Amino acid sequence: MRYLLTIFIFSLSLLWGSLLPxxxxxxxxxxxxxxxxxxxxxxxxxxxxxxxxxxxxxxxxxxxxxxxxxxxxxxxxxxxxxxxxxxxxxxxxxxxxxxxxxxxxxNYLYDRALIVVPNEDIYRQIVSSFPNIEFVNPDIAGAYLSSRSKPNPNRDDFREICALNAAGLIFIAMDGVAVFADCGSFDILRKFETNPVENYQVPFYSGIFGISPAWWKWDSAYITNYDRHYKFLLDIKD
The missing domain is CATH 2.40.10.410 (FlgT, C-terminal domain)
Incomplete structure (x- = not known):
């Protein structure tokens, strides 16, 4: 099953570079x-x-x-x-x-984005669908979180990763919806309807596995529900 509603999102992807220059x-x-x-x-x-x-x-x-x-x-x-x-x-x-x-x-640094998606198939679809965006390798974000024992990234974690990698956007794909958001404000700039997600890697797809929480950090824990976690960060109400 294709993750994205192909005609709708493909048309927008071709226009992205000219929509927010x-x-x-x-x-x-x-x-x-x-x-x-x-x-x-x-x-x-x-x-x-x-x-x-x-x-x-x-x-x-x-x-x-x-x-x-x-x-x-x-x-x-x-x-x-x-x-x-x-x-x-x-x-x-x-x-x-x-x-x-x-x-x-x-629209500063809007040509570079973090990418947060639940599996490799969706990752490849998104990267190929938005050729005008340079996506930061998710292994970089995964390594950052692993070094800080944060399997449940929050807004500040993503802001820091964006700052370290000169990225102005973050793309987050969830079950039924995907968004481009500003990496500082987390305001949603573009929102797309999507098909259901069939499998998940948490905290997101990358080549970094086994990111563990630290017992001495009160805000460090495993994500129990991928969609709920990222909808909370984006202030998306069901």
């Missing part, structure tokens, strides 16, 4: 941790990116993360957050807040 705009105004930019059909609520500031010496640096929260009357509102890479001790935080004139780049 990188989009740049300048901040028109800034207030209370939010900014306003020109709207575009290339961005949707939940799209994320970065704020880039150019210093007086001509050098530029990412100073914040930006997430689209509203689109109205030709303008889009973005919420500012700490950019994940800047929270690492080895990278100094610039100490500059976003201001009018700074550049916002949205």
């Amino acid at each position: 990188s989009y740049e705009s300048r901040l028109e105004s800034v207030a209370d941790g939010h900014g306003v930019i020109a709207d575009s059909p290339n961005i949707i609520v939940g799209s994320s990116g970065v704020v880039v500031h150019t210093f007086s010496n001509g050098e530029s640096s990412i100073i914040a993360r930006a997430v689209v929260t509203e689109k109205n009357a030709g303008r889009a509102t973005v919420r500012f957050e700490v950019f994940g890479a800047l929270s690492q001790p080895a990278l100094p935080i610039p100490g500059v807040l976003p201001k009018s004139g700074d550049k916002v780049i949205l």
Whole structure:
């Protein structure tokens, strides 16, 4: 049985690269941790990116993360957050807040994605169906979780894996539904209806087996229901 509703998802897969291309705009105004930019059909609520500031010496640096929260009357509102890479001790935080004139780049790193699927057959179907997306090898994510004794990955685990692998999206396939979500906000950007899943590998398909929980970690445990676990992470209600 083919996992995906072939005509529907194949058509969308061919268009994915043009549906959410990188989009740049300048901040028109800034207030209370939010900014306003020109709207575009290339961005949707939940799209994320970065704020880039150019210093007086001509050098530029990412100073914040930006997430689209509203689109109205030709303008889009973005919420500012700490950019994940800047929270690492080895990278100094610039100490500059976003201001009018700074550049916002949205759909940032949306050409790379983590892939979370329940078996190898679905993995191969997804990779071949979305040629415009570079999927991070699931063995990398599996090895990360194994090294941290986390057979039940949460949002923060996936955010860290995305940051380490320069990925802006996460694709998650479940029984009856599959989604592309922003890897930072976990907002669902695209949702597809699918056929039933016949077999599962937990926490997801990869070449890394036997990821065990650690008894000294209260949040480390085996996944007992694959679909329920990922629907919870994505805030999908049955």
